[in-house]
Amino acid sequence: MQDILFDFISKYVSLTEEEQNVIASLDIFRSVKKGTILLKEGQKSQEEYFILQGCIRKYYIIDGEEKTTAFFTEMEVLTPHCVKNNAPSEYFISCVEDTILTVTNPDMGVEINSKFPKFELMCRILAEELLAKQQITFDEFKTSSPEQRYLNLLQARPDLIQRVPQHQLASFLGIKPPSLSRLRARILEKNKV
Amino acid sequence: MQDILFDFISKYVSLTEEEQNVIASLDIFRSVKKGTILLKEGQKSQEEYFILQGCIRKYYIIDGEEKTTAFFTEMEVLTPHCVKNNAPSEYFISCVEDTILTVTNPDMGVEINSKFPKFELMCRILAEELLAKQQITFDEFKTSSPEQRYLNLLQARPDLIQRVPQHQLASFLGIKPPSLSRLRARILEKNKV
DNA sequence: TTCATTTCTTATCTTAAGTGAACGAGTTAA
DNA sequence: TTAACTCGTTCACTTAAGATAAGAAATGAA
Numbered sequence: 322m323q324d325i326l327f328d329f330i331s332k333y334v335s336l337t338e339e340e341q342n343v344i345a346s347l348d349i350f351r352s353v354k355k356g357t358i359l360l361k362e363g364q365k366s367q368e369e370y371f372i373l374q375g376c377i378r379k380y381y382i383i384d385g386e387e388k389t390t391a392f393f394t395e396m397e398v399l400t401p402h403c404v405k406n407n408a409p410s411e412y413f414i415s416c417v418e419d420t421i422l423t424v425t426n427p428d429m430g431v432e433i434n435s436k437f438p439k440f441e442l443m444c445r446i447l448a449e450e451l452l453a454k455q456q457i458t459f460d461e462f463k464t465s466s467p468e469q470r471y472l473n474l475l476q477a478r479p480d481l482i483q484r485v486p487q488h489q490l491a492s493f494l495g496i497k498p499p500s501l502s503r504l505r506a507r508i509l510e511k512n513k514v
Numbered sequence: 515m516q517d518i519l520f521d522f523i524s525k526y527v528s529l530t531e532e533e534q535n536v537i538a539s540l541d542i543f544r545s546v547k548k549g550t551i552l553l554k555e556g557q558k559s560q561e562e563y564f565i566l567q568g569c570i571r572k573y574y575i576i577d578g579e580e581k582t583t584a585f586f587t588e589m590e591v592l593t594p595h596c597v598k599n600n601a602p603s604e605y606f607i608s609c610v611e612d613t614i615l616t617v618t619n620p621d622m623g624v625e626i627n628s629k630f631p632k633f634e635l636m637c638r639i640l641a642e643e644l645l646a647k648q649q650i651t652f653d654e655f656k657t658s659s660p661e662q663r664y665l666n667l668l669q670a671r672p673d674l675i676q677r678v679p680q681h682q683l684a685s686f687l688g689i690k691p692p693s694l695s696r697l698r699a700r701i702l703e704k705n706k707v
Numbered sequence: 708t709t710c711a712t713t714t715c716t717t718a719t720c721t722t723a724a725g726t727g728a729a730c731g732a733g734t735t736a737a
Numbered sequence: 738t739t740a741a742c743t744c745g746t747t748c749a750c751t752t753a754a755g756a757t758a759a760g761a762a763a764t765g766a767a
Binding site for chain 1: 574576581583584595598599605634637638641642644645646648649650651652653655656657686688
């Protein structure tokens with residue numbers, strides 16, 4: 322199970338056996354049931370997540386309505402905003418599926434960084450990489466119609482469309498469930514002809 | 515002029531006089547006329563920008579149509595995606611106004627980082643900060659209607675609405691110019707009653 | 708100043724998304 | 738088994754955005 326974590330890390334820095342042992346001894350792995358809420362609006366938290374298996378989602382409740390803005394699946398990292406600014410969270414995080422993840426906090430990061438400076442490097446590379454990816458994703462979202470966004474998603478993360486409830490997917494695409502239904506019908510119609 | 519740069523840096527790390535002198539001697543300041551294109555689609559570039567005064571914008575040309583996805587103004591940093599992946603750029607960058615900016619490249623960064631390790635730290639903090647800000651902005655965009663997005667922008671960056679042409683603003687908001695006009699008329703109408 | 712160009716708004720029509728309600732399928736609980 | 742619930746889809750209707758064209762206002766150059 323923790324091999325997934327080491328695979329991920331090895332994309333950025335290489336670890337000695339000793340370093341691997343230190344990490345393995347940290348007891349950061351947690352298993353959570355589908356539907357579990359990891360973070361609530363208004364709550365303060367210092368927990369950062371790395372998904373080993375499963376899927377979690379981030380959503381706001383605005384005017385009593387859930388607005389899903391992101392999904393995180395295998396090999397993805399989520400540091401809630403409230404960890405950075407130490408303020409109450411504006412959003413929720415919950416498990417879409419039974420999920421296995423690591424739970425860490427910034428203090429542990431500091432400790433590991435002081436023992437193994439290469440982690441500092443990894444963090445910077447990771448942050449820059451995420452930032453770049455995020456910017457491309459944002460641009461793509463802005464420059465596309467809902468229908469195009471759905472088609473893009475079908476290309477980029479086809480698994481999501483299978484594993485996530487439609488109403489969450491709709492709000493992730495910035496539309497309402499009926500619109501998603503019609504949009505899919507429209508696409509099917511086009512492909513028939 | 516370079517005081518603006520030092521003000522910016524001092525938000526993250528403090529510089530000795532010697533360090534300031536090294537930076538001042540680098541000859542990185544450039545003045546560019548409104549309309550100048552700093553980066554073209556298809557072009558490779560290693561230039562990173564920091565705006566001291568003025569405004570630049572990032573836009574794609576999709577189906578012959580300009581799609582503006584970001585504006586950068588005073589005290590903001592822009593590292594084009596192509597600098598990171600050394601691939602041809604997918605987008606353009608041009609000056610909305612006469613602009614004064616610094617132009618640097620990653621090699622200079624490496625050199626400065628080796629002389630003054632505190633810059634490494636600044637880069638990581640900056641990347642993380644930008645990432646966090648970007649995520650909030652993205653969430654806000656996704657969870658809002660065009661009208662709400664316009665109102666948000668009016669709050670967050672009122673200057674932009676004055677200094678940027680309407681058709682660029684429209685595409686930045688993810689809509690077409692006529693829609694922006696109507697939307698503004700709608701808002702005025704509501705406020706009258 | 709005048710003319711041409713660009714920029715912004717307005718109007719019309721078309722298309723698609725929002726809303727509320729209804730329906731059926733599948734699930735859960737009594 | 739039935740009743741209640743959730744979820745996805747569909748329908749009818751409303752609202753707003755896209756496409757296009759035309760007109761008004763601002764800008765720049767001769």
